[in-house]
Amino acid sequence: MGPKNRREKEKEQRKKAILKAARKLFVKRGSAPVTVANIAKRADLSKGAIYLYFSSKEEICAQILLDEIARFHQKVAHLFDNGRTATEVLLDFSTLYIDFFLSDRELFRILMNFMLHNGSMDFTDDTDKRIILETNKAISVTERIFRYGIDKGEFFIKEQEVISMRNALWGLLNGVLSLHLFTGRESMREERIRENIKRGLGVFIEGLKKS
Numbered sequence: 001m002g003p004k005n006r007r008e009k010e011k012e013q014r015k016k017a018i019l020k021a022a023r024k025l026f027v028k029r030g031s032a033p034v035t036v037a038n039i040a041k042r043a044d045l046s047k048g049a050i051y052l053y054f055s056s057k058e059e060i061c062a063q064i065l066l067d068e069i070a071r072f073h074q075k076v077a078h079l080f081d082n083g084r085t086a087t088e089v090l091l092d093f094s095t096l097y098i099d100f101f102l103s104d105r106e107l108f109r110i111l112m113n114f115m116l117h118n119g120s121m122d123f124t125d126d127t128d129k130r131i132i133l134e135t136n137k138a139i140s141v142t143e144r145i146f147r148y149g150i151d152k153g154e155f156f157i158k159e160q161e162v163i164s165m166r167n168a169l170w171g172l173l174n175g176v177l178s179l180h181l182f183t184g185r186e187s188m189r190e191e192r193i194r195e196n197i198k199r200g201l202g203v204f205i206e207g208l209k210k211s
Contacts, residue, residue, distance in 0.1 A: 015053050017043045019067070022060045026106045031061055031113070055124055061110050062127050068107055069134040072100055076141055086149030087205055090169075093145060097173055098197055102190055105181055112178065142166045146208075155208040165208070172200045 021042035025034045036057050040047045054060045075096050079089050101108040114131070123131070146162045149155030157165060180192045 011053075014043075014045065014049070018045070018050060018053060018060065019064055022057075023064055026061075026064070026110070027104070031057075031106060031110055036060075059123060059127060062114065062123060062131065065107065065110050065114065066127075066130050066134055068100075068104070069138065072096070073134075073137055073141075075100070079141070080144075080148065086145060086152055086154045087209075089148065090145050090205065091201065093141065094169075094173060094197060094201055098177070098193060101177055101181065102193065108177055108181060112174070139166065142169055149208065156210060157208060168204065172204065173197065176200065 018039060022034070022039045025038055025042055034057065036050050037047050039057070039060065040050050043050075050060075054063070076093055079092055084092075101111075143162055143166050146155060146157065146165050147159075150157060150159070150162075176193055176196045180189050180196070183189075184192065
């Protein structure tokens, strides 16, 4: 390995160490109270070294979120395999989405923060472009599910209604998570989320199937 390749590998290792340290702190404390100095200390780096890789704490949060969204896409990549019904695909997608954030609640908090305050975040142009790209990928999956149902004669909605149905689905999933993920009795949170999603999707899918 030449000097240049070695330097690039070391840079990538430091970047991964920063993200790993930040992730652990966010899970333990929540993202809001964590500072760049905290992350630097956890990663055993100087504060200045952090800024060689990320322009701000928000940029670190964004990178963590982007990495996880990419991981989520890998999970849903095979939803349309084996000729299943559109209803089965929609239910499986929703379950994967809920499971994803139940396993990492702080990630959902970061996502909601970005959705609400994205315009005021201190992002680089590259991060902005990646957020748009990865978000569009997730959106396209839900739109594909509805078009799949239309093509199979299972969902009786018009093409121009696909966007409205997509927005309604995201509202249902994120709304229920927002309502119960951080509030109420801890032992009941997951059960409430799953039960509300199940009931909501039942009504939602029944509407999609009515001609």
